Amino acid sequence: MLTVPYFVPSFAGDASAAVLEVMESGWVTTGPRAAAFEEEFAAYLGAAHVVAVSTCSAAIELSLRALALPPGSAVLTPSLTFCSAVGAIINARLRPVLIDIDEHTLVPTPDTVAAAVRRAGKPAAMVVTHMAGYPVDAKELAAAAGLPRERVVEDVAHGPGGLLRGAPIGSDSYAACFSFYATKNLPIGEGGAVATYDAELAARLRAMRLHGMTKDAWKRYLPGGSWRYDVAELGMKANFTDLQAVIGSAQLRALPGMQARRHELAARYDAALAGLPGLRLPQRPANGHSWHLYQVRLRDRTTVDVALGEAGIGTSVHFIPVHQLTAYAKALGPQECASVPATDRVAEELLSLPLYPALSDEKQDLVISALAEALDGRPC
Structure with a gap:
């Protein structure tokens, strides 16, 4: 579990x-x-x-x-x-x-x-x-x-x-x-x-x-x-x-209360994760983000994701770009698949952290601690 x-x-x-x-x-x-x-x-x-x-x-x-x-x-x-x-x-x-x-x-x-x-x-x-x-x-x-x-x-x-x-x-x-x-x-x-x-x-x-x-x-x-x-x-x-x-x-x-909690959790992540080596925080618009996902970018995503899993922290990736999936690559064709280089670069670094109204401060602190430990000493 x-x-x-x-x-x-x-x-x-x-x-x-x-x-x-x-x-x-x-x-x-x-x-x-x-x-x-x-x-x-x-x-x-x-x-x-x-x-x-x-x-x-x-x-x-x-x-x-x-x-x-x-x-x-x-x-x-x-x-x-x-x-x-x-x-x-x-x-x-x-x-x-x-x-x-x-x-x-x-x-x-x-x-x-x-x-x-x-x-x-x-x-x-x-x-x-x-x-x-x-x-x-x-x-x-x-x-x-x-x-x-x-x-x-x-x-x-x-x-x-x-x-x-x-x-x-x-x-x-x-x-x-x-x-x-x-x-x-x-x-x-x-x-x-x-x-x-x-x-x-x-x-x-x-x-x-x-x-x-x-x-x-x-x-x-x-x-x-x-x-x-x-x-x-x-x-x-x-x-x-x-x-x-x-x-x-x-x-x-119940949605206003659930949204308020999502914003609180996103702000806690921002404050705690800022400055960690090898990690980039999600971009904030001037206003209006719904904070469905909290996506960080990691230069060594695979190693960090494995470390989080070993620490009992669930993560996900949003998304594998559609053109990288076999059936869609075939439907789109090679020229179309080669047309989005920024998407290809970013997709290799994205990792979604737990973010939901039922997430307690204590549980979120475990995520933050495990992520900081996994990144300790890595170059920016």
């Missing part, structure tokens, strides 16, 4: 009772509680619409498919992301084109976007990733790519909790895609959502998440409802259930 696990989920105290209530209600799939959660999450973000779906991966794929681009159209994306974000582009029958990142912030910049456009030509769309919770200005990147904002899909799996110019990420997005996976800032276990200002997109996504059906089961089986429905546009099975929704509602009420 690890002394300090990499992650331990936290659940609001009233989540269990809410789940039992749904189970006893006789309706556990997509229904009124899922709709209520969508409204609550939209209010939290300040977004016009939220459509809850099965995963963030599904949210990205559905948002791309809703753009109705010609098959094979080029979609810009960073490679320092989870593989499913690029998989969503391929599954939507589109073509990923890689964007390199800034070595300090770990996210694309207008310059790296412009460089990708010069290399590969003007894209049809772009997926923007708020890596680790670092807020990205999607409008700036869209302008650098020569795209309207309605061609930008934002991967906000590492939020919510992030801010851009003082407003929650997703409050003014065409398609901001969130994750509620067990390790995320708003952990439900599974689930995702798309926040949008566009009512037409929201309506299409609501149908597309249920095979494209014009009426979901709740509407069909209400008193006076009809079993008749149509499928006007092909969709997929990607709905969000009432069981997930009531956990999400409870977690949403």
